[in-house]
Amino acid sequence: MTTTPAVAVRGLAKAYPGVRALDGVDLDVLPGEVHVLLGENGAGKSTLVKMLSGAIQPDAGGISIGGETVVLGTPHAAQQAGISTVHQELSLVPDLTVAQNLFLGQELVHSGAPFLDSSAMNRRASELLAALGLRLDPEVPVRRLSLAVRQVVEIVRALSRDPRILILDEPTSSLTDREVTELFTRVKQITATGVGVIYISHRLEELAQIADRVTVMRDGRIVAAGLPASTPLPQLVRLMVGREVGQEFPPHRTTHGDVVLKVRNLTIPGRVEDVSFDVHAGEVVGFFGLVGAGRTELLRGLYGLDRSSGTIELAGFRLDGGSPRRSLEHGLALVPEDRHGWGLVLPMSIQDNISLSALDKCTSWGVLRRSRVASLGKRFMAAMRIKARNGTTGVEMLSGGNQQKVVIARTLAAGSQVLLLDEPTRGVDIGAKIEIYELVAALAAEGKAVVVVSSELPEVMGLSDRIFVMRKGRISAEFSHSTATPEALLSAALTHEKGTE
Ligand SMILES: Nc1ncnc2c1ncn2[C@@H]1O[C@H](COP(=O)(O)OP(=O)(O)OP(=O)(O)O)[C@@H](O)[C@H]1O
Ligand SMILES: [Mg+2]
Structure with a gap:
């Protein structure tokens, strides 16, 4: 017996002037799996994601969800079909609060009256954030948050929509190990309920922790589909870039020239406290x-x-x-x-x-x-x-x-x-x-x-x-x-x- 894929794409194609961003792509994502998509910059990963999330339309090819052919004409249609996406480029509205962003388009209202229930939304927002280890005032405007925190908020929003298919396009690019671990724990929890996950990252060391299967794209095509997560990294890298790459860091020199940058007591209230150092x-x-x-x-x-206060000296200036x-x-x-x-x-x-x-x-x-x-x-x-x-x-x-x-x-x-x-x-x-x-x-x-x-x-x-x-x-x-x-x-x-x- 074969499992019906949570989402299946067949022959997806998209051309832009001078580039074939996608050139006949097939992909099956099974319920309950984390399917990692690898590929060099410009391989076509985000283009595929944008089609699955209804943001762009294919020139050719089709998408089915749970065995049914679907047309994802708009982001709303994709959401209705159960696809929830964290895009590579963050999409929060800077002037709205964290809670307003989390519930954008699906605001909670008072029962029986058409008024927004802000306190319920703030409460629910705090719970959702805490589930990913983030203690954050849901009433702060997003513009005041760092890139990393925004990224977590974006993930929380996607998770809160109870998706059947969750797509994460480089969700961890700004996060450190601790936050990544929290995210992976959540992802494992939701895959256990049968959700299919498409995961994109350039941090190859994450593969071992998160991937069930791996598909590699190059120049708009699939070059290897559904490989086991145990596939050796050098092999995956070769598939991605089409050549051998060394992993070595360049050698270090231990002798340096004169001090060129001299920083003393640099302070930015509430952010940087009395930092001093020299760089040669x-x-x-x-x-x-x-x-x-x-x-x-x-x-x-x-x-x-x-x-800031303190001194910054560059070659004497x-x-x-x-x-x-x-x-x-x-x-x-x-x-x-x-x-x-x-x-x-x-x-x-x-x-x-x-x-x-x-x-x-x-x-x-x-x-x-x-x-x-x-x-x-x-x-x-x-x-x-x-x-x-x-x-x-x-x-x-x-x-x-x-x-x-x-x-x-x-x-x-x-x-x-x-x-x-x-x-x-x-x-x-x-x-x-x-x-x-x-x-x-x-x-x-x-x-x-x-x-x-x-x-x-x-x-x-x-x-x-x-x-x-x-x-x-x-x-x-x-x-x-x-x-x-x-x-x-x-x-x-x-x-x-x-x-x-
Ligand atoms: N709106 C557009 N107009 C023209 N070309 C585009 C457009 N969007 C994407 N492309 C091109 O399509 C190709 C695939 O881009 P895509 O964003 O899918 O790559 P990616 O695999 O997500 O790369 P990255 O790892 O850098 O995010 C690239 O060559 C890109 O320049
Ligand atoms: Mg991309």
Whole structure:
């Protein structure tokens, strides 16, 4: 006897000008299984997800749910059919509260009267959030929350709709291990009730914990369907990227140049508390910590996005009290955590975005040279394997991971002396991740200083010459590359060690 799939797709196809985003895709997801979809940036994963959630329509092919053919013409129709989706790009409304977002479109009303029951919604919201380990005031507006917390709220919303099919498109990109564990526990609970789950992630180490079966996509096609979760990782990576990739981190150098970035007593009330450190030329310094430890806020403060007190000195220049513009002029650049905030100019092309911070390199006698814009774009598109027809493609046409690569390329192209990278490999595929590690090492070798914030332990340990751990806005410990161990880093992130400040 064969089980009827919770959802089955046959021959799904979608073309955009110049790209076959999906090219005849078949997929069966069984009730009660976690079906992981793997693929490089731009492979077509989100396109498939958008079809299953009614956001876009296929050019050809069909979808059936529980054996019945369905037409998912709108997001509402998909929800009615029992499909609940966490999209790669978060979709909460910033000006509404957490509770209002959770119940958007399915508000609770007083029994017998057509009034919204806010207190019931707030109460229910608190319960739903607590079930995922999040203690959060349901009446705060979403705009005040960090990216990670927003991501959890988004997951809570999808879970609260009692789906038959749950789709999670990179739900853990902003989360740390603890939150991921909570999420996986919930996912296991709901699969036990027969819900089928489609799970997309570039964090391959999650596979062993969550996957029942794995399907690999490449260039809009399925290259391997329904593999067992025990399939060796190198084999999956080969299927994804179509070539061998090494997992090695570049070698570390132990001698560095002079101090280029000197930070003293940096404080952002309520977020960063009295942080002091130095970064040398040619050095890669990592910041590890749990979500909410203050790492993103620290980088934002350094760059001049948020007001801070204390001093920031870059090669002798005082940057404190400055602005992002001044930071950039003096050679301090930031790759932000949120690539859809001010990270990119979406309607502009890839090459224009990349040259935005490097206009001096693209002008001669004050005139912008289009050919230089094009060649700079071309160089970085190749170095970072940005998947697009060419450099004039609009950034909004790119897949999530390829947009992230453009943000990084833009910062690197500026040629700044000190680079602040907030989760630089979030959402990028394994091949591109390694390219980014190599670029960071190459920049350090040129004498640039790099500050990296990462929630991924192997990454922060593999990249950094020195690691600071933050906890509750303060630096709680410092390690050299040779003294750092996963246990020590985690314990410093969780407990405040005395005498290390
Ligand atoms: N609206 C659009 N217009 C033009 N091209 C698009 C559009 N949406 C997606 N594409 C293209 O379709 C292809 C597949 O994109 P998709 O977002 O499905 O990739 P993905 O596998 O989700 O990648 P990632 O891991 O980066 O999220 C990409 O080449 C992308 O540029
Ligand atoms: Mg995607």
